[in-house]
Amino acid sequence: MHFSPTGLERAPHFPLGGGLVLERGSLHRKFWESLRSVRTGIVLLLLVVLASAAGTLILQRPITEPEQLARAYSPSTLRWLDAVGLTDVFHAWWFVALMTLLCVNIVVASLERFPTVWRYFSRPYRRPVPHFFTGLSLRQEIPVRSPRGGMEAAERAFHRLALKPQRVGSSQDFSLFAERFRFARLAAYVVHLSLLLILGGGIVDAVWGYRGYVALTLDSQTDEMELRDGTKKPLPFTLRCDGAGQENYPDGSPRRWWSRLAVLEHGREVLRKEIEVNDPLVHRGLRFFQASYGSTGQVGSIRLLATPKPKPGSVPAPASEIILRPDQPVQLDAGTSVRLAAFVPDLVVNGDRIESRSDQPNNPAIQLSVLSKKTAETRVWLFPKFPAFSHPDNSPYTFQFQDLAMGYFTGLQVSYEPGQWAVWAGCILMALGLVMAFYFVHLRIWAVAVDDGRGRTVLWVGASASKNREQAEARFRRLVAEIEKELQSESQARAAHGSSLARA
Structure with a gap:
């Protein structure tokens, strides 16, 4: 393994597409460079966020009743919003295309940079070479009487600061290497993976998921739902309403809507639940949310x-x-x-x-x-x-x-979102990745006894941190002070031992 003076291994160049090398300035290379650039990823992410905001601010079908849409927008505005998919943003083809392009950008950019990071992780650089010393900003040379004595003092200092040094080399000629939180190098890729899960779940929901509406009166039942375009879609079971109601505040305004629902399969009741807003009934991947309640007339x-x-x-x-x-x-x-x-x-x-x-x-x-x-x-x-x-x-x-x-009816919003598990897994993984990125620093420390070129033996100590240089420098200074303290204690013990021998 060969290292540059900065201590970073140069990433190899991989041909694209089974040996195809893109010439500089070619159209394909420009497209590839744009696809994998961070700038493209930021632009795509902003577009996805803006589209999601539009889907939150603009009334969406089928959650919103047609009468409410007609009151909120003029006929011409509503026709335009429907035409461009802004009344069903999260199922629009262009929103799926944006999420797909962002996924491709994340994958390509990650694959471009991942090999170098993986080498840091899988094959850490344990044995420093002379030209590596000058590439580290955190380094110190400490004079020692003998190479072995200096290394043993450094090893004790490492242990005192809760570092776990590894001896690299032979028992007579070895160096020390210690590191903390090597996994922090992968934080960015954990976040990337979480974004892929979230976006992938959104794509699955947009392509294979759907939303609809069911209205039931007391003791009525149904085995179908109405989709946003007015078509009927069969349910894989029968849903029955055993009760529904509205609870009001003292001033008469609605406080709570509720419905007692039962699920029937082959004429047998298999599930019963009282639902309310944000507490749905879930069965076979379908979620039934309390959406409305009112008089049938x-x-x-x-x-x-x-x-x-x-x-x-x-x-x-x-x-x-x-x-x-x-x-x-x-x-x-x-x-x-x-x-x-x-x-x-x-x-x-x-x-x-x-x-x-x-x-x-x-x-x-x-x-x-x-x-x-x-x-x-x-x-x-x-x-x-x-x-x-x-x-x-x-x-x-x-x-x-x-x-x-x-007679009163209860209105139920029905949603089938097969990608939700991926979305929730992505959210959890993103939280983990952010914790890794902000609270853990990959710190590497080396110690080796060398000749300084002037006939003296010195203990060379160096450190490298992936981020938070100030914190790493403070820890490095404590280690250097601890090594010097160990060497001083050893020198004093040697002097005391020599005095006792002289008196004897």
Whole structure:
């Protein structure tokens, strides 16, 4: 292994593409130089960040309802945003292309510089040669009486400072080498790998992932979802809503939406969970987030008292409570049933037409269909706000309104993001790489006894640090002071031993 005066081994030149050497000034070489340059990587990274910011600031489909998009943007602006993919940035072809180019730039730039760093890591330079001494800014020459005594004193000093010296060479002619945190040399490549995982996960999500929407009412179930373009996509299971609600603050503003969901496979319940915002149900890679909650504008249930009409001379029969739901008839007796025929939440008469002013039950009107073997079908109107307002009918029952509940829906955002594990792994790896880069320094220290060219034996001590020169210099000065202290102690012990021999 040959070293330059700076102590750095010159990186070899590798031909590209199976022996193809690019000529200086050629178009291919310019393209290659641009592709692997740090400047290109910075530009691509900035473009990805700007595109991500646009995807955060601009309302995105299908998370945003069409009505909200129509209120936020004019028709011409919305058409332009859809055309360039700014309403679905993270699935747009140009965003995938930007992330792919950035990945290629990181890989090419890393492969260009990695061999030299790997040699530092896999084959550390343990035995210094004379011309290597002058290339280090941290170096010191300490006069010693004998090479072996100086090396043994240096070895003790290394141990006292928690360094672990290695003897390099023979037992009679050896040098010392110690290092700390060699893995810090790979910090940049750990960060590069983390970026590749994050970008790769984003590419996988953009190409193979999708998002959609599901709206469920109480006790309803579905096995499909609606994508951003309005098409239906089947689910690999059935999703059922067992309950949903809204909790409000004292001022009436919404505080929390929740839904109780159940997952069915082959008619059997396999999972149940109550979800809310940021606490989704996850099954088979699909995530169901609580996105909205509101009224359907339709009645959910109506509670009535049904009383059989008494026959002349008979004892009146007791009333029974029934609950009507849309499309669910209720049996009153062996020959009579009742169902909800029509419901108007906020009745208003406009000429000869019955209309509703709103979706709220401010003035409800209820029409019942009573089917009896004796009287065939009879239509009965109930007006809860005006119970005395009625008209004769042939129904064998009279009905008294008790209560009603409007129907509500829960809106669920559905996402399939197969690359999320890679993204999270990349985030963890990036944190590790940044810790390695900012808190660990690769420090190398050498010590060897040499002839200074003037007939004196000196202990040459040198050090090199990958960064944080001030901190490395302070540690190096402490080591030099410790070696000098060891040599002084050894000299004093030798002088004391000589005095005792003289007295003897």
